[in-house]
Amino acid sequence: MKRRALGAMALAGAMALAGCGSAGSGSASGSRENTLVVWDWKSGDEAAAAYIEEARADFAARHPEVTVRFVAQPFDQYYTLLGTAMRTGEGPDVMLFNGGGQLRERADDLLPLDDHVAQDLRRLAGWEAFSRDGTVYAAPVTLQGHPVYYNKALYEEAGLDPENPATTWEDFLADCRTIAEETQATCFAQGNKEGYGIHFFLSALGPAVLPPQEYDAWLAGDRDWTSPHVRRIFELWQEIDRAGLNNAGVNSTALFNDSLSLFASGDAAHIIGLVSDVGHWEDFGEFLGEENVGVLPAPLVTDGAAPGLPLDGGIGYAVAKETRNPDLAADLVRSLTSTDALAAFHADAGAIVADTTVDVSGGGPALATLMRGIETGKPALHVALPARTLDLMGRLSQQLLSGSVGIEDALRQLADADRAG
Incomplete structure (x- = not known):
């Protein structure tokens, strides 16, 4: 596998979901x-x-007369810019989306792809994250998940067995105390300046808290925000920080990029990361050594829960409903999800691509563990939520850490927002 030559500041300056370029x-x-x-x-x-x-x-071979112009937008403004452009009729023909709420809220402005590309691309996984009410609106490029990574070298330094991490929450906390006593590292690298930290936390630890029936009901839209299991996830969010298991100043630490750097530099033993983009197995392996990057199944919190890797379609390309060239735009989506293109994305970026025919062997032990988890992974809890609920959750999560809102009040507000859609 081709590895990117990144220095320490490259990871610090990267965003897992962001690209470069000016708005246009x-x-x-x-x-x-x-x-x-x-x-x-x-x-x-x-x-x-x-x-x-x-x-x-790939596209030019079929359409040499067509010009394709890519406009790379800043991610932190992307959906605002896209929404404005689509309302004014100045939007693009083809556009990239994260799977989940951001796409579903804009599905009315997108071309249904079932009759255009979905049947042609059966080799791809992750369609559900780009669908609404059974209709496909984007073709998946990557798969995305939220594993707990751990630093095996810190485990060894603390006298712990790096090949046998804790499987229960109580044992995990005991290991964290040992790491704190024997090393200078915190238990978790956590960043919530943007409000994203709680999204990753919910999806990474949720499978270890919610019983399978409740987990499946959440994904199906039947969410009980008064459930003691849901409450327990938000209690853990508070308890971890109050116990000093996070780095200092979580609400002023950016998830992308500061918390990633804390883990990559060995200042924290664990981080909830990604399986594709940045803050994933390959990035961390370049700094820590791939042999030192472990993947920890979420430690069991609730008896009867079934911890596993949360997994969805990561990013995917959609077509604007108002494009003048729907068939041509859909064919470009085919090229953007072609096997050769996705193989290059995996080789150069370490992405776990949606094409199940791409060979991802040779990526080291962390990737091998992730691939086993992908076989049985369920969709992530936060991806099932509407975008407005996610935004509110980010704000409330900051207030939960600062003590300016209580858990009961936060859950009530989230329940109201979720019902409003």
């Missing part, structure tokens, strides 16, 4: 017949360069 606009309704405009946050990323070029070449 392209018009789906006003684009010329020979031009397709693509918005994303990946095409300006050096690690995605080979992926984009493979997709371009």
Whole structure:
């Protein structure tokens, strides 16, 4: 596998979901017949360069007369810019989405892809994250999950067995105390400045707390925010921080990028990361050594829970309903999810791509563990939530850590927002 040559500041400056480039606009309704405009946050990323070029070449072989223009937007403004552009008729023909609420809330403005590409791309996994009410609106490029990574070298330094991490919450806390006593590291690297930390926390630890029936009901939309199991997840969010198991100043620490750097530099023993993009097995392996990156199944909190790797479609490309060239735009989506393009994305960026035919062997022990988890993983809890509920959860999670809101009040507000959709 080709490995990226990243220095320590490269990880500190990276965003797991963000790309490079300046804002720009392209018009789906006003684009010329020979031009397709693509918005994303990946095409300006050096690690995605080979992926984009493979997709371009695949598309150009069938449509040499068509110009494809990629516009890389800043991720922290992406959905705001996209929403404005789509409302004013100045949006792109093809656009990148995270799986889940952000796509589902905009599905009315997207072209259903079932009759265009979905049947052609059976080799892809992760469709559910890009669907609403059984209709597919984007084709998955990557798979995304939220594992707990741990630093095996710190385990050894603390006198713990790095090949046999704790499987219960009580034993995990005991190991954290040992790590604190024997090393200078905190238990968790955590960042919640953007409000994203609680999303990862909910999805990573939720499978160890919610019984399977309640977990499945949550995914299906039947969420009981008064459940003692749901309450327990938010109690853990508070308890971990109050016990000093996190780095200091979680609410002022950016998940992307500061908390990633804390783990990569050996200042924390664990982090809830990603399986693709940044803050994943390959990035951490470049700093810690791939032999020192472990993947920890979420320690069991509730008897009867079934801990596993939360897994969804990660990112995927959709087509604007108002594009002048729906068949042409859909064919570009085919190229952006072609096997050669996705193989290049895996090789250069370490992405676990949605194409199940791409060979991902040779990525080291952490990747091997993740691939075993992918076989049985269920969708992530936070991906099932509407975008507005996620935004509120981020704000409330900061207030829970600061003590300005109680758990009962926070859960009531989240229940109200979830019902409102």
